[in-house]
Amino acid sequence: MWPVESLIQGVNGTAHRVERTTFSAISTDSRTIEPGEFFIPLKGPSFDGHVFIDKAYGRSGGGSLCDGTRPEIYTNARGTIILVDDTNKALLDLASWKRGQIPASFVAITGSNGKTTTKELLVHLASGVIPVVSNEKNYNNQVGAAKTMLAVEGTPEYCIFELGTNHRGEIRTLARMVRPHMSLITNVAPSHLEGLNDLEGVAGEKLDLFEGTLPGGAIFINADDPSLAPYKRADCARYTFGMRGSADFMLRVAADAGIEGFEIELDLRGEKVRARTRLIGRHNLYNVLAASTLAFSMGVKAATLAEGITAFEPYKGRFRPVISAGGYTIIDDTYNANPASMELAVRTLSSLPCRGKRVAILGDMRELGAKSGEYHRGLGRLIRESDLSLVLAVGGEMKAAAIEAGNGRVRLFDDKKGIVDFVRGRLDRDDIVLVKGSRALGLDEVVEALS
Numbered sequence: 001m002w003p004v005e006s007l008i009q010g011v012n013g014t015a016h017r018v019e020r021t022t023f024s025a026i027s028t029d030s031r032t033i034e035p036g037e038f039f040i041p042l043k044g045p046s047f048d049g050h051v052f053i054d055k056a057y058g059r060s061g062g063g064s065l066c067d068g069t070r071p072e073i074y075t076n077a078r079g080t081i082i083l084v085d086d087t088n089k090a091l092l093d094l095a096s097w098k099r100g101q102i103p104a105s106f107v108a109i110t111g112s113n114g115k116t117t118t119k120e121l122l123v124h125l126a127s128g129v130i131p132v133v134s135n136e137k138n139y140n141n142q143v144g145a146a147k148t149m150l151a152v153e154g155t156p157e158y159c160i161f162e163l164g165t166n167h168r169g170e171i172r173t174l175a176r177m178v179r180p181h182m183s184l185i186t187n188v189a190p191s192h193l194e195g196l197n198d199l200e201g202v203a204g205e206k207l208d209l210f211e212g213t214l215p216g217g218a219i220f221i222n223a224d225d226p227s228l229a230p231y232k233r234a235d236c237a238r239y240t241f242g243m244r245g246s247a248d249f250m251l252r253v254a255a256d257a258g259i260e261g262f263e264i265e266l267d268l269r270g271e272k273v274r275a276r277t278r279l280i281g282r283h284n285l286y287n288v289l290a291a292s293t294l295a296f297s298m299g300v301k302a303a304t305l306a307e308g309i310t311a312f313e314p315y316k317g318r319f320r321p322v323i324s325a326g327g328y329t330i331i332d333d334t335y336n337a338n339p340a341s342m343e344l345a346v347r348t349l350s351s352l353p354c355r356g357k358r359v360a361i362l363g364d365m366r367e368l369g370a371k372s373g374e375y376h377r378g379l380g381r382l383i384r385e386s387d388l389s390l391v392l393a394v395g396g397e398m399k400a401a402a403i404e405a406g407n408g409r410v411r412l413f414d415d416k417k418g419i420v421d422f423v424r425g426r427l428d429r430d431d432i433v434l435v436k437g438s439r440a441l442g443l444d445e446v447v448e449a450l451s
Contacts, residue, residue: 001023002024003022004021004063007023007082010094010097011065011084011093013084016083019080020036025150026147028041028143030052033056033062035059035062038060039052039060041053041087042143049087050066050087060079064077094146095147096149096176104157105298107158107159108209110162110163110171111187112189115186116315117314118184118291119291124308125304126158129299129304131155132159133152133159133160134159134161141165163175165195166195166367167192171206172212175213180213182218182298183209184219184220184293185220185221186287187222187228188202190202192338193368193370207228218297219239220294221239222240224244239293243289249268249269249296251267251289253282254274257276258352259352259432260278261276261279262277262279262285266289268305269296271302278310278312281345283319284314292309295308317335317444318333319332320333324451327428327430330433334437334444335439336439337364337365338368339378341436342362342365343378347386350386356428356431357428357432359389359431359433360391361394362393362436363398363436363438365438373400376398379404380400380402380403380410390423390426392419394441395437423450424450435447
């Protein structure tokens with residue numbers, strides 16, 4: 001429950017009118033708000049939640065925040081009305097206030113690739129052993145993380161937050177809100193370059209998580225990532241994880257089972273764990289290692305880790321193998337794409353045992369800014385050197401990849417339907433089909449159509 005006094009304190013606001021004095025939850029969506037909930041109208045480039053204050057009250061009978069410079073709205077608004085300078089900032093302020101009321105340990109995860117899989121696997125490994133809460137799916141931006149914080153109930157021992165970014169300063173803001181005791185960065189790779197400029201900008205943004213970790217806390221560093229390995233901070237415990245060389249937490253491949261995953265051996269500061277993972281692609285092994293490193297550090301026993309790793313299944317859109325009705329295998333990696341993850345996906349497809357054709361259906365890598373053409377040409381060179389049987393592409397940026405690949409290696413299509421119509425009759429039972437591109441292209445529709 002949210003007493004009105006806590007709301008006023010948390011948002012540093014002023015009560016314009018108080019009718020209802022307690023609220024069951026916080027909502028930012030007038031379409032789904034429930035009776036008794038309090039509404040926070042957010043603002044963006046193309047929307048203004050203040051327009052929906054009255055609609056929200058009609059559903060909730062509760063109240064709302066309001067921009068204090070807009071008397072034309074708050075004067076006529078119904079219910080309890082609290083005035084603030086900025087409703088977006090007030091959401092973060094309230095979440096930060098709530099963070100201070102939760103007597104749990106906080107874990108934060110970020111990185112260019114693998115952060116959602118790492119977070120989901122960590123939650124899976126801890127569940128049933130340690131009381132945990134986490135942000136659902138990939139709700140990792142300022143709004144998603146804040147809403148997760150505001151929804152925390154009960155007495156969890158750990159709160160696990162995945163933090164995302166697409167512009168400078170976002171991780172710093174989120175870290176100030178979450179104030180983690182433990183933090184891990186999966187890796188640094190070219191991503192969201194429209195907002196972060198270059199690899200150095202990406203690294204600086206990600207490292208803000210380590211900078212925002214509470215003094216006396218612990219930071220977990222990917223020893224195999226040159227952008228992260230040198231980082232040190234005197235007032236935090238420093239642990240490393242990796243698959244090459246020496247690290248505090250290590251993973252070794254005992255057997256590669258191809259499309260069925262890997263047999264692995266973990267060395268967790270001297271304690272050995274043998275397990276099988278159904279995740280495919282060597283890049284996913286870093287996610288297994290990162291999640292296991294955190295889970296072990298949280299107190300999950302080795303035997304429990306082995307069982308949890310074996311039981312964990314890949315999530316939709318994240319390098320998940322799907323057996324189609326036609327008998328061919330689709331690798332659904334449609335959640336998103338950047339240069340590093342695209343290269344890993346193509347190389348993994350090339351390395352998988354396959355008795356039929358290796359087919360790649362690829363879409364644009366978005367948000368790469370001025371270097372987009374350069375990165376897509378790099379993808380074209382990778383395709384030219386690969387042994388892929390067929391490469392189909394959609395999206396304006398993929399033209400650069402097709403030209404660089406040369407010799408008709410990449411067949412371009414105007415839309416997804418064209419790809420589906422072309423490829424459907426050309427796939428056979430033993431083929432493997434990778435489908436990958438930026439989320440904006442909606443290539444999950446291709447997966448569904450071919451399944």
